[in-house]
Amino acid sequence: MELTVPVSGGQVWADDTGGDGPPLVLLHPGVGDSRIWDPVLPKLTEHHRVIRYDVRGYGRSPQPTASYSLCDDLVAVLDHFGVRRVPLVGCSMGGATAMSLALTDPDRVTALVLLCPGVSGYPWPEEPQVDAEYEALAEAGDVEGLVAFGLREWAAAGADESAVNQLRAAAPAWLTEDEYQRRDPPVFDRLRELDTPTVVMVGDRDRSTLIACNEEVAARIPGCRLVRMPGVDHLPPLRVPELVAKTVLAYCGGKLL
Numbered sequence: 001m002e003l004t005v006p007v008s009g010g011q012v013w014a015d016d017t018g019g020d021g022p023p024l025v026l027l028h029p030g031v032g033d034s035r036i037w038d039p040v041l042p043k044l045t046e047h048h049r050v051i052r053y054d055v056r057g058y059g060r061s062p063q064p065t066a067s068y069s070l071c072d073d074l075v076a077v078l079d080h081f082g083v084r085r086v087p088l089v090g091c092s093m094g095g096a097t098a099m100s101l102a103l104t105d106p107d108r109v110t111a112l113v114l115l116c117p118g119v120s121g122y123p124w125p126e127e128p129q130v131d132a133e134y135e136a137l138a139e140a141g142d143v144e145g146l147v148a149f150g151l152r153e154w155a156a157a158g159a160d161e162s163a164v165n166q167l168r169a170a171a172p173a174w175l176t177e178d179e180y181q182r183r184d185p186p187v188f189d190r191l192r193e194l195d196t197p198t199v200v201m202v203g204d205r206d207r208s209t210l211i212a213c214n215e216e217v218a219a220r221i222p223g224c225r226l227v228r229m230p231g232v233d234h235l236p237p238l239r240v241p242e243l244v245a246k247t248v249l250a251y252c253g254g255k256l257l
Contacts, residue, residue: 005053007076009066014053016081017045023083024048024252026072027094030118030174031154031234033059036091039241040248047249053077055093055132056180057122057173064180070102071184078108087252089110092118092234100184102196111251112198114217115236115244116206120218121186122213138175146171154234156205161237198224199251203239210234 005014019100024044028034034052044050054061056068074097078086087110090098095117102109107174130153137145150167151159198221202214218226227247 005077005080007056007073008068010056010064010068011062011076011132012053012056012077014051014077014080016052017041017048017244019045021045021048021063023081023086024050024248025078025083025086026050026052027075027089027090027097028055028058029092029094029116029170029234031092031150031170033169035059035169036166036235036237040237040245043242043245044248047253051077051081051083051191054169055173057176059169063172063176067180067182069132069182069184070097071104074098074101074176075105075108075200084108087108087113089113089115089238089248089252090117090198091115096187096211096256097184099187099191102194103187103190109196112194112196113248113251114198114200114214116202116214116234118198119186119188119213119217119218120184121188122216123188123215125209127209141175143168143171143175146174148169153207157231157233157235157239163235166235166238173252188217188220191217192222193231194221197251201222201229201236201244201247203229203236204230205233207234 002015004011006019026037028036033054037052056064085108088098095114102112125230137149147167155163200214200218202211229240237244
């Protein structure tokens with residue numbers, strides 16, 4: 001069931017598969033929208049009621065017109081669907097949001113599956129040339145230039161049609177994030193507080209800085225399992241949907257690998 005969910009000062013597109021299975025929430029990366037989960041969805045819906053949505057400005061959600069935070073919007077979506085406790089599956093930006101809620105309100109999160117997660121508060125190395133290129137494209141409003149930039153930086157496994165479509169669903173949102181998105185509090189220094197079954201999945205064709213970050217994240221979270229994905233870049237649901245589905249079902253169904 002596709003519908004529009006009200007959030008503070010705006011709305012987001014969302015989808016609820018329904019069914020009798022326990023709920024499961026999928027959170028997309030900042031280099032795509034919730035359609036990135038399409039290859040994984042059939043396996044998940046055999047066992048779960050799956051809820052997913054597009055962050056403001058991404059995919060089918062309208063551009064923001066008011067200040068918002070990713071974590072607050074996640075809570076609004078959960079409340080809209082009447083979901084109190086749920087496992088969260090987050091890719092990149094979605095992983096950061098999942099960790100934010102798990103630390104802010106741990107009673108609401110029963111498990112975390114984090115695919116190449118972004119991590120607020122991590123000491124990212126400076127990359128002045130990359131940053132300057134991105135800022136120039138964003139300032140010019142060059143969406144196609146941003147798509148090409150994103151493919152080069154995040155789609156090392158190939159700029160096929162599915163990867164291109166994901167970047168095209170994301171790039172317009174990048175133009176408004178600095179103006180409207182309130183950053184959620186940093187989580188990196190609080191990861192040892194997490195008391196939630198967690199798995200981190202990272203591909204060996206992702207950016208080296210992201211791989212190093214994810215390795216440290218997995219080392220900090222108590223009991224966390226690190227799954228390495230050969231030949232995979234920053235788009236795991238597109239590249240290895242069967243492995244992603246298998247891992248999600250194992251961790252979110254209570255039977256660990």
